[in-house]
Amino acid sequence: MDENLKKALIGTAVEMREKAYCPYSNYQVGAAILTKSGKIYGGCNIENASYPATICAERTAAVKAVSEGEKEFAAVAVAVSGTATGYPCGVCRQFLNEFASANMEVYLINKEGAVVEENFDCLFPHGFKGKDMD
């Protein structure tokens, strides 16, 4: 992947982490999605007093992209406020799978700025897609 785009994607995820609304967990997450058309959409986790109503950063970013007509994701970055690598939760993996391109790159950034590079197919093998209902 182009180094400048990768930098921009990671930078957006880190910036979005600052926007997290997380008064219950105090765990900030920022996400950024690069679409096939070359645009970047960011999102953060948004918690709720009714805990299950919380939305993760990855899904916030995905909802923003898809609602702008972007249905093909080329890469995703997730920046967390913890020292451990913040892997996307199961619900977010299923949600991203709907729009993920083949071999989609995933960048995971911790609070120190360390970047772990993953491949979405490795994080979510044999994911269920609409075509499976044919």
Ligand code: THU
């Ligand atoms: N969270 C995310 O934003 N993304 C994930 O993939 C895992 C968890 C958020 C949800 C909640 O606000 C906080 O992290 C703790 O679970």
